[in-house]
Amino acid sequence: MTEAVEYDVVVLGGGPAGENVADRTRAAGLSTALVESELVGGECSYWACVPSKALLRPVLARSEARRVPGLAGAVQGPLDAEAVFAHRDEWTGHWKDDGQLDWLDSIGAHLYRGHGRLYGIRKVAVTSPEGEHHVLSARHAVVVATGTRAMVPDLPGLAGARPWTSREATSARRVPGRLLIVGGSVVAAEMATAWQALGSRVTVLVRGSRLLPRMESFAGELVAEALTGAGAVVRTGVSVEAVVRDGSTGPVTVVLEGGETLEGDELLIATGREPRTDDIGLDTVGLTPGGWIGVDESCRVDGHDWLYAVGDVNHRALLTHQGKYQARIAGAAIAARAAGTELDTARWGAHAATADTAALPQAVFTDPEAGAVGLTLDEAERAGHRVRAVDHDLGKVSGAGLYAEGYRGRARMVVDLDREVLLGATFVGPGAAELVHAATVAVVGEVPIDRLWHAVPSFPTISEVWLRLLETYRG
């Protein structure tokens, strides 16, 4: 092994979170190395958000074009799957990271390609694909940003059945005739939407009582209703007990609890994520391999003043934009500590990842879209807030009706009755993804309801639902 190369900061993992840490530490003048074993840009760029949205946007645009006069007849029939795949391939850079490398160069970060492992305190060992070894030492911080992978449950027959995970579901080049999806969360709901529109007959098998279980219940209900309307089958309360697949290209059979069997041409397992921490040397610094890495509000690991974890791997919020947010916070904290300046780790301070728990936004690109920020009614009540939920039928807002004929949707805001501020909001309906940010600003800004009364939505936008929600709240 060669002598250690010293950097101010070493980042393990070059997904969006790792990249953003590097961006911030480089901006602060700290020398920074980034270690990546696959593609710089990470899961999001190649096998998650980006390709999934590239697949989904044509579905949503078609759905919206069908809901206006003068166009409806022109956009029936199936999507041109080949054209959509080609578009998706463009957006993933054909699974090459050249563009990201240019950007890394431009900020002056040093890339090490290969598998990185912690190697005791402030040290990282990298093994390149060619078998070369490097030891990096970090003057100020090592940041773990290795993310997650799809968790494939230990079911009889599943491992040998070559199931799709989110990676295959976002990168496949052939439309399966019948697609079985196990799971009910965002990946399951989005991929059901995409593949049903691309021509598969989709069946979604949800163990729980609804799709999108972490959102207000009407979100999953409206999405399930639309999926069903599009020809998919959504079954809730079903549990998969075993999977059978013979040969390498034949159909796959799922055995449900109770013995019922279902056959498909492909099987997507979308039942959760697990941290990519099993082989990154956590044991060399007293942490547990394979586990999530707990951090404080600055994203630093307790008891290790040089070790940070950002993005999925810290399990605070498994969303690209929150990983990037944590990276900005952690980058600022590393820079401040390196400079010996005081940190502001109070709630909403410059060095405190506060939104992760108080104002987590999410946009789900199903048809209809679902977007939410902050606490659901249940979450707010469980957290002990005295709250009131105010609902409004989005389809009754003029701007929504003008946007799409037969608009179906719903909005809810959750108000803290003691402070008279918003704790959360949920919007479901065509175009809902872009409605969330106004609520995010309101929640994060803790803007009082009386002041929101002066925030006038333009007529006739869908955003006018804000007026209806506030009118309802004020009685």
Next chain:
Amino acid sequence: MTEAVEYDVVVLGGGPAGENVADRTRAAGLSTALVESELVGGECSYWACVPSKALLRPVLARSEARRVPGLAGAVQGPLDAEAVFAHRDEWTGHWKDDGQLDWLDSIGAHLYRGHGRLYGIRKVAVTSPEGEHHVLSARHAVVVATGTRAMVPDLPGLAGARPWTSREATSARRVPGRLLIVGGSVVAAEMATAWQALGSRVTVLVRGSRLLPRMESFAGELVAEALTGAGAVVRTGVSVEAVVRDGSTGPVTVVLEGGETLEGDELLIATGREPRTDDIGLDTVGLTPGGWIGVDESCRVDGHDWLYAVGDVNHRALLTHQGKYQARIAGAAIAARAAGTELDTARWGAHAATADTAALPQAVFTDPEAGAVGLTLDEAERAGHRVRAVDHDLGKVSGAGLYAEGYRGRARMVVDLDREVLLGATFVGPGAAELVHAATVAVVGEVPIDRLWHAVPSFPTISEVWLRLLETYRG
């Protein structure tokens, strides 16, 4: 003339502003009469926002469908104008106000159909279409909400040339082969977008240097560029000197300064609005007929403690949603004064129309859409603020690129450097109309930039432009 019928509140004009005053005063338990000479629901419902958006949404949906893969080929060719007109006719209730009447009944307001005129202090005389006369007296308040009409300039030949105004442009049932539009503001830009897509060859004649002169200059520039791309002609710095039209159905000729002539099949005059106050008895209470009616922050007329004016007619902000906002404020003020309770007329108080000047939002449904709130850079500088404008190319935001291939757009936020809050923001691009409300909440809520840093936009939404703007601002 019959004996006066007494109400707590008499509202002159049943457009959105008048309706909303009535809604608020009825909610406060005040008996309320509404006088309307045309259709309850007003200009907005029949000849402005609603029919214009019914015409425009198919244009925008088509434009967006063309910008996704797998659909582009299916949505070429002209819009089905007949289908779009039928849709527009549905949205205007075929120019009948039955739906509005049901709503008035439901809140218990009393409708007088006919022409209403002030008749001295606290009195309104109504002449019905059948020639009946009523005198209404108002215990607490008379509210003028008679709105505006298109202003047709005094040009040689124009009056006899049967020009379209916003009314004809939003209600026409035939697509003119060539449509000349005089003006550059919202009506001109939106109607150019609609009619060009419906099949007219549109020429827009703008006296000033650009379209949408009240917004940041890039708004009008991007809209003009897109109109030109769609086949329309946009000419700036041209002045119409005369109009010639012979016969009742022939072409119309416009004579420009310098002598050049242009021929069209119809001519839309969209050069501004004038108040509908010339024949409402303003002289009987010492005000000037035909003028705008100045009001204080509670929308009350100075020197007349019983007289209010809301909506276009007070010239604070000629937008439906702001008229409704003023109506909510004025309704609350009338109710508070009637009850003898104290008013809160401080900035952002319950009885002070503050957003009219500080946080006026607007959405323009051109292709691309343009949305803005608060002050432009010029306005902020002229108001004496120490400001910085931060711009970002919306097309460089991943969420925008995924939304529409070749996305063209731009965003600007104007930051008050002394208080570190937003004074205004502008968004231009597909889907931009729904981006405004987040900025409205930020401006109205006076949310500090440091706090906005925690308002994370979801990836990959168009709203992620917020992150780019804030990153740029923070350097």
